[in-house]
Amino acid sequence: MSTRIVARQCTLCEAHCGILVTVEGDRVARIEGNPEDVLSQGYICPKATAMGGLHHDPDRLRTPVRRVGDGFEPIGWDEAFREIGRRLRAIRREHGPSAIAMYLGNPAAHSSSVLYGALLRMALLTRNFYTASSIDQFPQEFAAWRMFGSNVLMPIADIDRTDRLVILGANPAVSNGSVTTMPNAKQRIKDVRGRGGKVVVIDPRRTETARLADEHMAVVPGGDVHLLLAVLHVLATENLCDEAAIRRQCAGWDELRALVADFTPELAAPHAGVDAETIRRFAREHAAARSAVLYARIGVCQQVTGTLTHWLVNTINAVTGNLDRAGGQMFSTPPVDAPRVGKYLPMAHGAWTDRSGRYKSFRSELPVAALADEILTEGEGQVRAMITYAGNPVLSTPQAGRLDAALESLDFYVAVDMYITETTRHADIILPPVSPLEREDVNLLFPVFSVRNNLRYDARVFEPPADGLEDWQILARMITEVVPLPARRLTSRALNGVFERLSPLRLGALGIAAGPYGVLRRGRKGLRVKDVREAPGGVDLGPLRPRLPKLIGTRDRRVRIAPPDFVTAARAIVDDVRQAPPAGPEGYDLRLIGRRHLRSNNSWLHNVPAMVKGRDRCTVLVHPADADPRGLAAGDPVTVSSTTGSIVVTVEISDDIRPGTVAIPHGWGHSEPGVGWQLAASLPGANVNLLHDPALVDPLSGTSAVNNTWVSVTATSPGTQGRPAETAAASAR
Ligand SMILES: Nc1nc2c(c(=O)[nH]1)N[C@H]1C(S)=C(S)[C@@H](COP(=O)(O)OP(=O)(O)OC[C@H]3O[C@@H](n4cnc5c(=O)[nH]c(N)nc54)[C@H](O)[C@@H]3O)O[C@H]1N2
Ligand SMILES: Nc1nc2c(c(=O)[nH]1)N[C@H]1C(S)=C(S)[C@@H](COP(=O)(O)OP(=O)(O)OC[C@H]3O[C@@H](n4cnc5c(=O)[nH]c(N)nc54)[C@H](O)[C@@H]3O)O[C@H]1N2
Ligand code: SF4
Ligand SMILES: [Mo]
Numbered sequence: 001m002s003t004r005i006v007a008r009q010c011t012l013c014e015a016h017c018g019i020l021v022t023v024e025g026d027r028v029a030r031i032e033g034n035p036e037d038v039l040s041q042g043y044i045c046p047k048a049t050a051m052g053g054l055h056h057d058p059d060r061l062r063t064p065v066r067r068v069g070d071g072f073e074p075i076g077w078d079e080a081f082r083e084i085g086r087r088l089r090a091i092r093r094e095h096g097p098s099a100i101a102m103y104l105g106n107p108a109a110h111s112s113s114v115l116y117g118a119l120l121r122m123a124l125l126t127r128n129f130y131t132a133s134s135i136d137q138f139p140q141e142f143a144a145w146r147m148f149g150s151n152v153l154m155p156i157a158d159i160d161r162t163d164r165l166v167i168l169g170a171n172p173a174v175s176n177g178s179v180t181t182m183p184n185a186k187q188r189i190k191d192v193r194g195r196g197g198k199v200v201v202i203d204p205r206r207t208e209t210a211r212l213a214d215e216h217m218a219v220v221p222g223g224d225v226h227l228l229l230a231v232l233h234v235l236a237t238e239n240l241c242d243e244a245a246i247r248r249q250c251a252g253w254d255e256l257r258a259l260v261a262d263f264t265p266e267l268a269a270p271h272a273g274v275d276a277e278t279i280r281r282f283a284r285e286h287a288a289a290r291s292a293v294l295y296a297r298i299g300v301c302q303q304v305t306g307t308l309t310h311w312l313v314n315t316i317n318a319v320t321g322n323l324d325r326a327g328g329q330m331f332s333t334p335p336v337d338a339p340r341v342g343k344y345l346p347m348a349h350g351a352w353t354d355r356s357g358r359y360k361s362f363r364s365e366l367p368v369a370a371l372a373d374e375i376l377t378e379g380e381g382q383v384r385a386m387i388t389y390a391g392n393p394v395l396s397t398p399q400a401g402r403l404d405a406a407l408e409s410l411d412f413y414v415a416v417d418m419y420i421t422e423t424t425r426h427a428d429i430i431l432p433p434v435s436p437l438e439r440e441d442v443n444l445l446f447p448v449f450s451v452r453n454n455l456r457y458d459a460r461v462f463e464p465p466a467d468g469l470e471d472w473q474i475l476a477r478m479i480t481e482v483v484p485l486p487a488r489r490l491t492s493r494a495l496n497g498v499f500e501r502l503s504p505l506r507l508g509a510l511g512i513a514a515g516p517y518g519v520l521r522r523g524r525k526g527l528r529v530k531d532v533r534e535a536p537g538g539v540d541l542g543p544l545r546p547r548l549p550k551l552i553g554t555r556d557r558r559v560r561i562a563p564p565d566f567v568t569a570a571r572a573i574v575d576d577v578r579q580a581p582p583a584g585p586e587g588y589d590l591r592l593i594g595r596r597h598l599r600s601n602n603s604w605l606h607n608v609p610a611m612v613k614g615r616d617r618c619t620v621l622v623h624p625a626d627a628d629p630r631g632l633a634a635g636d637p638v639t640v641s642s643t644t645g646s647i648v649v650t651v652e653i654s655d656d657i658r659p660g661t662v663a664i665p666h667g668w669g670h671s672e673p674g675v676g677w678q679l680a681a682s683l684p685g686a687n688v689n690l691l692h693d694p695a696l697v698d699p700l701s702g703t704s705a706v707n708n709t710w711v712s713v714t715a716t717s718p719g720t721q722g723r724p725a726e727t728a729a730a731s732a733r
Contacts, residue, residue, distance in 0.1 A: 105391020149553020169299020242321025291327025
């Protein structure tokens with residue numbers, strides 16, 4: 001049996017760790033870390049082996065399928081594309097372009113095929129475009145856009161050089177970093193302390209990351225905004241800021257100082273759940289550090305205060321002189337210089353809204369919270385057809401249990417996915433791409449957010465099957481089907497011919513050639529795709545370098561630290577601070593937040609045996625002080641209810657979680673009829689998004705505030721475990 005080893009990356013999460021895949025015959029025998037990888041240096045997490053599990057998974061679709069009755073039957077590619085074109089064009093003719101909605105999910109961003117996803121979105125000319133970003137990093141993009149003039153300019157925490165790392169609402173010891181690509185985050189965090197620095201984690205749960213830190217501050221969910229406003233108060237009133245940096249870089253200091261003038265730690269404490277003395281000490285220590293950086297991620301994004309919190313994070317970094325300097329918050333210089341061109345992208349917040357007028361478009365898309373309504377609400381502008389690409393919104397977005405019915409009601413639904421999931425089971429046609437190990441790629445997105453500038457390469461481990469298509473090829477064919485073409489029979493073939501020559505890899509090579517390291521700038525010494533192909537660990541392009549003020553998209557090239565709409569929204573918080581913190585609706589006395597597990601990745605690794613062996617993962621974590629009065633014992637099935645819905649899961653008791661708060665992971669609840677992932681369907685767990693009210697969003701960015709749900713937890717009778725209980729909203733609406 002022949003044995004070979006192929007170097008590439010694991011593309012499951014943003015870390016994109018370098019892996020060495022040992023292939024024996026036609027099977028993956030082993031996946032190990034690649035010690036030569038310039039960013040991950042041999043590190044992998046337990047999920048890496050899932051790359052093999054996915055490839056060999058018998059439940060993974062290998063051919064397009066068409067719905068017949070309650071099941072699916074194989075169908076040829078040409079027939080599938082013809083049918084898709086015919087149906088989508090007819091719907092557009094009759095109801096207009098916005099009758100076709102598109103949803104783009106997280107794994108799309110992990111291959112360059114996403115470029116074709118963006119092109120398809122443009123070809124559709126629909127207002128109904130949705131992505132997972134509006135339950136993820138939208139607040140970060142929104143804050144970056146208003147402060148730096150471009151949504152691409154989400155600053156990166158320079159954690160490899162900082163003397164003080166403060167992490168809010170992120171658990172990189174498990175997630176390995178997001179919007180700051182940092183493979184082996186655990187070691188990088190330990191290294192901060194190893195070189196004499198300090199690490200502070202602000203999180204309602206004593207997380208795996210908090211355990212690595214010097215200090216853990218168990219903030220109340222959503223209390224970060226109070227905490228940070230009070231920190232700013234101390235920094236401003238005790239003259240602890242870097243005035244020279246503020247004069248050089250920022251605009252709005254006077255407004256900001258006025259805003260926080262009376263916002264004392266004593267007033268903030270009951271809202272933040274952190275005592276005043278700790279807040280004062282935190283601010284002083286932060287200002288005294290040689291370099292210091294606040295790094296915040298989705299824990300605070302998924303809050304009604306998501307954008308405000310990210311604004312305050314960036315602002316504190318700026319006013320303490322830690323923006324655009326080593327050890328602070330920085331911007332990358334990636335091979336395709338997205339940070340430089342980002343400011344030319346149209347953001348046009350509110351260019352259109354959903355039909356209710358509640359959700360504004362941002363970045364040319366609508367918040368996903370509007371999706372079920374846009375399909376179900378009858379009348380002018382109703383969505384009649386849907387395309388999903390690499391997403392599982394039935395499990396990953398709050399829709400009050402209505403998205404199943406909504407998808408089922410569509411005239412036509414086509415999914416680009418390799419599994420029959422809770423979402424794609426409603427499709428008329430499913431188009432599966434080849435497995436990740438069958439594609440060749442150079443990912444140009446994550447170097448934009450990496451802790452070091454780099455370029456890395458994904459080699460094919462297996463040749464794709466003769467009739468296999470990559471995502472971009474599938475999407476290109478769909479573009480051909482939906483763009484208006486004269487003499488379609490003749491011209492569509494010509495257009496396909498053009499697309500086939502424009503693989504994302506080729507387009508990427510052009511981008512690299514024109515980029516800061518490329519042959520067009522550096523001549524013959526410039527970086528080419530060929531160079532990374534020949535460097536099995538990729539190419540290191542050095543540490544992050546200062547890039548301001550040039551990069552900034554604001555007119556005077558200054559950082560807006562007091563955007564008027566942010567100040568107005570914060571003013572309301574300041575004005576209300578003397579009132580008692582809000583309580584939940586009658587009968588709901590616990591706050592629900594999310595949680596991620598090292599062997600799980602959102603909704604879609606649960607069919608790989610090595611990822612789900614061992615204990616039930618979809619448990620509700622409850623503090624003993626909350627479990628005891630409710631008579632809950634570890635391992636009991638319990639009913640978790642909100643005003644929106646209710647589910648049954650197993651209880652886990654731990655003092656790692658802040659009293660009054662409970663945590664449940666998302667992406668579970670696979671036992672719906674008709675799903676194709678057999679192993680996943682056999683597992684316990686329920687869909688936590690049935691509990692979250694879709695109407696609860698960050699009012700600035702429209703991001704779903706899923707870390708802000710009031711719930712009750714009650715003992716339940718055994719035997720109902722793992723099944724969604726009755727969904728209140730499904731009957732109420
Ligand atoms: N309550 C709650 N909800 C959350 C979150 C939370 O913390 N709490 N987190 C949110 C976040 S951060 C995210 S990113 C979203 C994720 O939400 P989604 O992106 O909607 O869903 P995923 O679970 O990532 O599902 C990915 C789908 O893509 C398919 N897929 C995988 N690889 C490929 C590929 O290469 N090509 C194609 N065509 N398909 C592929 C998989 O089979 C799967 O069906 O969930 C969000 N939802
Ligand atoms: N193993 C694994 N890795 C992953 C993923 C996965 O599903 N599994 N998903 C990937 C994806 S798509 C993403 S976007 C990233 C996300 O990466 P992270 O942002 O690191 O995500 P989480 O692990 O959900 O961490 C969020 C933290 O916020 C805390 N939190 C909740 N509410 C609040 C609050 O109000 N304030 C504060 N301060 N903290 C709060 C939670 O307790 C939790 O510890 O992870 C990626 N990596
Ligand atoms: S951290 Fe794990 S899942 Fe993420 S890229 Fe690295 S090995 Fe893959
Ligand atoms: Mo995400």
